[in-house]
Amino acid sequence: MPPKVKTDAEKQTVRIAIMDAARELFIHQGVEAVTMRAVAQRVGYSATSLYLYFSDKEQLLRAVVDADVIKLAQALKSTLSISDPQQRFVQFGQHYVQFALTNPNHYRMMMMTQHPPCDPAFSSIEQNNPEQDAYSQLIGVVTSAWHAGVFKPTLTDPALIAQTVWAAMHGLCALQINLADDAWINWRPLESRMQAMLEMCLHGLMKESPHA
Amino acid sequence: MPPKVKTDAEKQTVRIAIMDAARELFIHQGVEAVTMRAVAQRVGYSATSLYLYFSDKEQLLRAVVDADVIKLAQALKSTLSISDPQQRFVQFGQHYVQFALTNPNHYRMMMMTQHPPCDPAFSSIEQNNPEQDAYSQLIGVVTSAWHAGVFKPTLTDPALIAQTVWAAMHGLCALQINLADDAWINWRPLESRMQAMLEMCLHGLMKESPHA
DNA sequence: GTGTTAAGTTAACGATGTTATCTTTATAAA
DNA sequence: TTTATAAAGATAACATCGTTAACTTAACAC
Numbered sequence: 001m002p003p004k005v006k007t008d009a010e011k012q013t014v015r016i017a018i019m020d021a022a023r024e025l026f027i028h029q030g031v032e033a034v035t036m037r038a039v040a041q042r043v044g045y046s047a048t049s050l051y052l053y054f055s056d057k058e059q060l061l062r063a064v065v066d067a068d069v070i071k072l073a074q075a076l077k078s079t080l081s082i083s084d085p086q087q088r089f090v091q092f093g094q095h096y097v098q099f100a101l102t103n104p105n106h107y108r109m110m111m112m113t114q115h116p117p118c119d120p121a122f123s124s125i126e127q128n129n130p131e132q133d134a135y136s137q138l139i140g141v142v143t144s145a146w147h148a149g150v151f152k153p154t155l156t157d158p159a160l161i162a163q164t165v166w167a168a169m170h171g172l173c174a175l176q177i178n179l180a181d182d183a184w185i186n187w188r189p190l191e192s193r194m195q196a197m198l199e200m201c202l203h204g205l206m207k208e209s210p211h212a
Numbered sequence: 213m214p215p216k217v218k219t220d221a222e223k224q225t226v227r228i229a230i231m232d233a234a235r236e237l238f239i240h241q242g243v244e245a246v247t248m249r250a251v252a253q254r255v256g257y258s259a260t261s262l263y264l265y266f267s268d269k270e271q272l273l274r275a276v277v278d279a280d281v282i283k284l285a286q287a288l289k290s291t292l293s294i295s296d297p298q299q300r301f302v303q304f305g306q307h308y309v310q311f312a313l314t315n316p317n318h319y320r321m322m323m324m325t326q327h328p329p330c331d332p333a334f335s336s337i338e339q340n341n342p343e344q345d346a347y348s349q350l351i352g353v354v355t356s357a358w359h360a361g362v363f364k365p366t367l368t369d370p371a372l373i374a375q376t377v378w379a380a381m382h383g384l385c386a387l388q389i390n391l392a393d394d395a396w397i398n399w400r401p402l403e404s405r406m407q408a409m410l411e412m413c414l415h416g417l418m419k420e421s422p423h424a
Numbered sequence: 425g426t427g428t429t430a431a432g433t434t435a436a437c438g439a440t441g442t443t444a445t446c447t448t449t450a451t452a453a454a
Numbered sequence: 455t456t457t458a459t460a461a462a463g464a465t466a467a468c469a470t471c472g473t474t475a476a477c478t479t480a481a482c483a484c
Contacts, residue, residue, distance in 0.1 A: 004430060004481040030326075036472065046433055048473080057472065112324055112386065114242075117393040127396065135397060152415070155408075160400045163387075164408045171383025174324065175375075181329040184339065185347060188372045196367075196376045203364070204416025218462075248441065258464050260442080269441065 015053050015063075017043050023064050027105050031113075034061065058116075061109070066124050068106045073134045075099045080130070080137065085145040086206070090198065092141045093169055096134075097194060100173035112174055138162050152207050165201050172197045227265050227275075229255050235276050239317050243325075246273065270328075273321070278336050280318045285346045287311045292342070292349065297357040298418070302410065304353045305381055308346075309406060312385035324386055350374050364419050377413050384409045 006014070021042035025033045036057055040047040054060040076095050082088040100107040120127045128136045142162040145151065155161055176190060187193075218226070233254035237245045248269055252259040266272040288307050294300040312319040332339045340348045354374040357363065367373055388402060399405075 004479085006431075035470080037470085048434085049432060051473075052431070108326075112390065114320075114390055118396055120396050123396075157400065157404075159398065160404055160408050163397075163400055163405055164412055167383035167387050167405070167409060168380045168412070169383065170387055171379035171381065174386050175379050175382055178324065178326055184330055184332050184335075185375075186371065188369065188375055192369075192372055193375055193379065196372050197379060200376055200380070200413065200416035202416070204412035204414070247439085249439085259440095260465085261463055263442075264462070 011053070014043075018045075018050055018053055018060065019064050019067065022060055023067075026061075026064060026109075027103075030105060031061075031109065036060075062115070063124070065106060065109045068103065069110060069125055069134070070132045071103075072096075072099050072110075073130070073132050073137060076134055076137050077131070080141070085141075085148040086150050089141055089145045089150075090202070092138065093165065093198060093201070094194075096169055097173055100170075101176060101190075104177045107173060108177055111170060112177070135166075138166060150207055151205055155205060161205060165205065168197060168201055223265070226255075230257075230262055230265055230272065231276050231279065234272055235279075238273075238276060238321075239315075242317060243273070243321065248272075274327070275336070277318060277321045280315065281322060281337055281346070282344045283315075284308075284311050284322075285342070285344050285349060288346055288349055289343070292353070297353075297360040298362050301353055301357045301362075302414070304350065305377065305410060305413070306406075308381055309385055312382075313388060313402075316389045319385060320389055323382060324389070347378075350378060362419060363417055367417060373417060377417070380409060380413055 018039060022034055022039045025038055025042065034057075036050055037047040039060070040050055050060065054063065076092060076099070079088055079091040079095050082091055100111075125132045127133050130137050130140065139159060139162050142165070143158040146155075146158045146161065151161060172193060176193075179185060180187065180190075188196075230251060234246055234251045237250055237254065246269075248262055249259040251272070252262055262272065266275065288304060288311070291300055291303040291307050294303055312323075337344045339345050342349050342352065351371060351374050354377070355370040358367075358370045358373065363373060384405060388405075391397060392399065392402075400408075
């Protein structure tokens with residue numbers, strides 16, 4: 001029974017309801033639980049109606065994750081106001097890891113699964129807007145620390161530094177998310193690994209012996 | 213037309229043929245191309261016959277990947293004979309990255325997708341056998357370097373060192389495999405990132421300024 | 425009133441993993 | 455030699471999934 005003629009705002013409301021339902025399934029039961037039928041049931045629609053709001057499942061998932069990419073940027077934003085460049089750098093990294101490990105399914109979706117490569121032109125996220133783009137935040141944090149002269153003099157490319165430390169932190173998160181329960185590995189406590197990784201990065205990049 | 217009664221060796225041959233067909237699809241067209249029907253057609257059987265040799269798709273894939281886990285250990289084995297502990301450490305890391313990036317689909321399967329956690333008791337891989345278990349190789353390499361005193365004195369736990377450097381290298385590989393084509397990131401050349409990561413690890417872990 | 429169309433639904437298609445059931449044939453027992 | 459058994463495989467079929475096509479219903483425009 002279609003009560004007809006929805007304003008754009010109402011449409012947006014439905015869109016968001018669908019995304020919320022998908023997110024709920026996604027977070028608590030992983031990607032494979034997100035079937036169009038399950039989402040539809042949760043939101044009280046028929047499965048095919050979702051296609052009135054999203055062109056396909058991929059786009060629905062992408063919309064869900066995009067919203068949380070922005071949440072990542074928001075989560076990191078608070079560290080940007082730290083005045084000491086090195087402390088800012090450290091805190092930024094720690095917040096990144098914390099976000100990843102408290103939102104493992106989203107992190108997995110963002111960083112650990114293959115999508116069709118994302119074209120910034122068609123993304124809902126505004127590239128280079130520090131409110132939304134965590135990578136540009138990282139570049140900013142590293143660049144300002146670089147200008148402050150905290151890095152070893154042999155390191156001359158802030159983007160390369162950023163990509164290296166990102167990779168290191170990502171590796172920590174990715175192994176934890178995927179292999180933490182693997183009985184093959186006698187894992188050291190997560191806290192120890194975080195600390196060790198952070199210190200390796202600092203000693204490996206900073207000019208003088210830093211304190212994490 | 214079943215010509216009946218296969219010896220164990222013949223059965224094994226079929227098993228391997230199935231695995232080879234699956235691997236072929238897997239390597240060249242990714243996981244999603246590996247359907248039971250596609251594998252069956254490639255090997256000249258009906259889809260349901262694969263279930264006479266593998267209990268389900270997951271086990272088939274696992275068997276394929278397990279075989280290549282051993283290949284990883286083989287690929288790393290050559291570095292174990294390097295006499296200088298630090299050089300051995302460096303070469304081990306470089307070979308690891310090289311294996312990951314020349315076998316991205318297998319690496320993705322091994323390290324970047326969620327399986328049911330792997331129980332060593334039921335694995336076809338012999339844990340702690342350096343011929344088959346790359347992680348135990350890593351522990352060995354790090355431990356011997358540690359005994360040789362190449363690490364900073366604050367680093368007292370070889371396993372923690374190993375897990376940290378593994379995470380760092382894994383991060384490099386994982387981002388490359390998943391996000392190399394992402395237009396969002398202005399990636400530095402892979403070679404530069406490898407070099408930078410290696411140097412960060414060395415400076416971050418080694419006692420005195422090392423040369424990569 | 426009468427179309428028109430937006431907002432939904434139901435039916436259905438093709439693909440997939442998987443199970444149940446049938447077919448065939450080589451061998452073991454009579 | 456005949457016959458029962460079981461191995462090796464194929465066909466048919468089921469449930470589930472993403473997705474499309476076709477149908478229904480109700481609010482508005484004239």
